[in-house]
Amino acid sequence: MGPSMRINRLVIAGGILAALVPTALLGFGYTMKMRQLLLDNTIEQEQSFVSEAAIYIDRVLTDHRNALQLAADQIGAQSMDPAAATPTLERLRALFPLFDRILLAPPDGIIAAAAPAVAENGQSSIGTTVTDRSYFRIPLQKGTAYIDPQVLIGRTSGQPLMAMGAPVKAPDGRVIGVLGGTIELDSVTSLIRRLTLGRTGHAVAVTREGVTVAHPNAKFLQERFSFASQPIWTHIAGRQQGQILGYEDEAGNSRFAAFATVPATEWKVWLSQTHAEVDDEFVTRLASSAIWPLIALLGGVVLSVLLSRLIARPIEKLQGTAEAIAGGELDLRAPTDGPEEIASLAAAVNAMAEALRQRITTEQEARSAIERTVTAYGGFAERVANGDFSSRLEVGDAGDLERLGHALNSMSGSLGLLVGEIKLATNQLGSATAEILAATTQQAAATSEEAAAVRQMAASVHELRQAGESVARRTQTVVEMAQKTENVAETGLQSVEETIRSTEEGRQRLETLAERVMNFSERTHEIAELNATVGELAEKSNLLAVNASIEAAKAGEAGRGFAVVANEVKELADQSKAASVQVRRIIADIQRSAQAAVIAAEQYAKASDASVVTSRQSGSSISMLAGRVSEASQAARQNLVAAEQQQAGIEQIALAVDNIEASSAQTVSATGQVEQSARSLHDLSQSLEAIVGRVAVRHGT
Structure with a gap:
């Protein structure tokens, strides 16, 4: 930890921060708001x-x-x-x-x-x-x-x-x-x-x-x-x-x-x-209003100093008392005046000092008794460690240490009996480990031969699985190609049917159009008859205008106005006649165009019939092709199912062989470990016989 700070300084610093942070936040918010408002x-x-x-x-x-x-x-x-x-x-x-x-x-x-x-x-x-x-x-x-x-x-x-x-x-x-x-x-x-x-x-x-x-x-x-x-x-x-x-x-x-x-x-x-x-x-306005945050900050500092003095003095007295107690002056007590919390803390410090003094006195007396008992028990332990199991402790009335002494005496007697039994057991263990070592050596050799045979069988099964996977992939490819061909055939059949339907609709529309053209041609005949009537009227009007002009000429000056009217009528008759000729020419052109349209419609209808027949033949061929492709696709799917079933069986066999191979490897490994353990056990029994022999000699048996 770094250097600590006195509490009065902490209180002053806290007061300054308590005054500075709100002032800074308010000042910053006021500044931003004031600038935005401006x-x-x-x-x-x-x-x-x-x-x-x-x-x-x-x-x-x-x-x-x-x-x-x-x-x-x-x-x-x-x-x-x-x-x-x-x-x-x-x-x-x-x-x-x-x-x-x-x-x-x-x-x-x-x-x-x-x-x-x-x-x-x-x-x-x-x-x-x-x-x-x-x-x-x-x-x-x-x-x-x-x-x-x-x-x-x-x-x-x-x-x-x-x-x-x-x-x-x-x-x-x-x-x-x-x-x-x-x-x-x-x-x-x-x-x-x-x-x-x-x-x-x-x-x-x-x-x-x-x-x-x-x-x-x-x-x-x-x-x-x-x-x-x-x-x-x-x-x-x-x-x-x-x-x-x-x-x-x-x-x-x-x-x-x-x-x-x-x-x-x-x-x-x-x-x-x-x-x-x-x-x-904004800066000008801010400078004129900055005095009030400074006054608030100064007031906070003054209040922090006064508060620090009020809190720090009782705490400093309590600190001096605690330091003296820590230096060994256990009879010194802290004053209990000041604020309630500090008085409670002083009382607790005084109680702690009294309890500490009593505990130190008791621990000093117990330490002397324990040191004497530990010295006696240490000598007994050295004798037992040297093989003297007949030695016994003199146990007094010392509570837990008395129970420990009786337990050590019992342990010494038990160890003497245990050493005799261990010697007999180690002799028997040596004979058994020698037999186990011979048996495990033979089993390890047999297990290695079985593992080699299992590995050969696993390799053959893996080759069979790879061949099955290849057959399944090729069958899947055939199924996909057959499915695509079937889809193409269905699409072609739909296109042919749509073509036939569109051709028949076009033929019907063209027949309707031909009927309308024929009706229009018949109407042109009626227009031609009306136009002929207009031409006759124009001829008669022209003749009438000529007669009127002659009569006007006979009338002299009195008939001049009538002559002008007759002349206008004549010009109107000429224009009507010319218009009737033009209308007759247009009607003739319309009739020729109508006949040509009807002939074209008939030719298109014949061509449409032929196209429908051809499209239906194509549809039949595509339908037959779609059936053959569907049969081939179904057969390919059956082959794929059989291949998948076969592959599943091969996978199960391969998995079983892998498990056998893994088990065989584990068996070989375990057999080797057993053989090694048998050797270690045999060596350990021989070492134990030597150790027990030495202890027994020291024990005098």
Whole structure:
């Protein structure tokens, strides 16, 4: 064991640990909870900010889109007149100043009116084509207002823009143009750029493809930086809103964020902050609240010192008394004052000291008597060991030692008688062991010869078992091959039956189809008769139109209108006649096709009948083959059963021979051991005769 520690120090150490461990556990739990609460509050605040920003941007864009649609409806009522539409464009721009420019373009995509007509750089957008712009193409094609989610670069201003368009519809509902509006991207994203949180928090907006829309670093917007390859994209792609507990930004900093989606454009907006800033704030708060755990720890230490003094003083007094008693001062007693447990311990120590003093006195007196008796008994034992069995002890009144003395005297007399009997027995044992040794030598030789014969028989039985196993394996192979052949035959028979059934079903369906074709052909005759009637009516109408034209010519100016009608009737009659000729040609083609289909159906029916006959013949052959294979398989199984029974018998014989061989080997081994034991017994009897002879001589018999 290592060096021990004083009890007052143990009590102080225990008190410190009792105060330190809960304080440390509470401090650690409070620390982790405080950091998590700080992180949760911050990320919830971020979520609130970005959600409100996304809703605000969506509302602004939606309001501008709706206003653009109302203006487009007013322009549509004016039939796309650029001069009449210009005041409407200017009023719309005055009411919605976020519009950088409002454009009106007909379906050819060339701008016909704009507000303002001239940009700040002096260039006019009138006459510019916008056919390649989505905000023009989609409203023109779909007839609905559209907000382009992509960031555009203005052709006249050169600034990043976002655009929207609304279809201009005529009173009859036709799309006759598109009214488009552009908004400087900076006007829309200024709110996003103003979103900050702490020292490192900033907001970012990207399109649904990940291209930068707003970023504190203007370089990202100028270079159209794509976040689709950044780690954050795996968290926000395909989601409308949520929180990201950790990711690495484009600069490699560890950040957390909350994001939301602008419904009108599907832009992703997120507000993020670095973990390092949250950790710094957490450390600051933790440092300001760390004084209370230290005060609790100090109080625990003070209480531990006071408690150690109260407990350690009585124990130290008891310790001094115990050490003195251990040094031999058996008359010294411990004080019994102090706490109840320590007083009880002191009383027990005092009782132990008194009992120890009395036991030591008694043991000293007994030790002297025992030493004298042991000396006398030792001399007696030496005489008996030297062969003097006539010596006897003088036994006094000493309790257990008296009984031991009488027992030793009886033992000495018994040993004298036993030595005489042993001498006689050893003489007889010598003669018997000599006879046993001769008999066991002969038996060992005979047993060795029997073991050799058994080993030869075992080798022959093992060869027979191997031959039986080979026959069984070959029979099993034949059975398996027969079973596989039987299965193949059954499968082939099933396939033939399925082929016959499928062929008959196809033949029936084809006959049904042929009947329908014949019915259809008969109907074409009725159509031909109706077509002939239509042709006759066309001829009569043509003749009637010619007569009407003649009568109209006779009537002069009054019959001009009737002549026009007659001419139309004539043209209608010609068209009816041409149509009847075409119908007659189509009907002839249909009739030829129907006849060909019927002939083909009859040929297929004949071929199907022949195929059914052939398939049934094949089925009969396969069925016969399956029967033969089944008979062969049954015979092979019977052979396998017989082989297995034969092999079982051989196995039993081999097992019996193995048992006989093992028994024979054990017998040989046992016979050798018996022979060796007989030799040892003979040698032992001779040694015993010599020993008994020496003892007897010393005993004087």
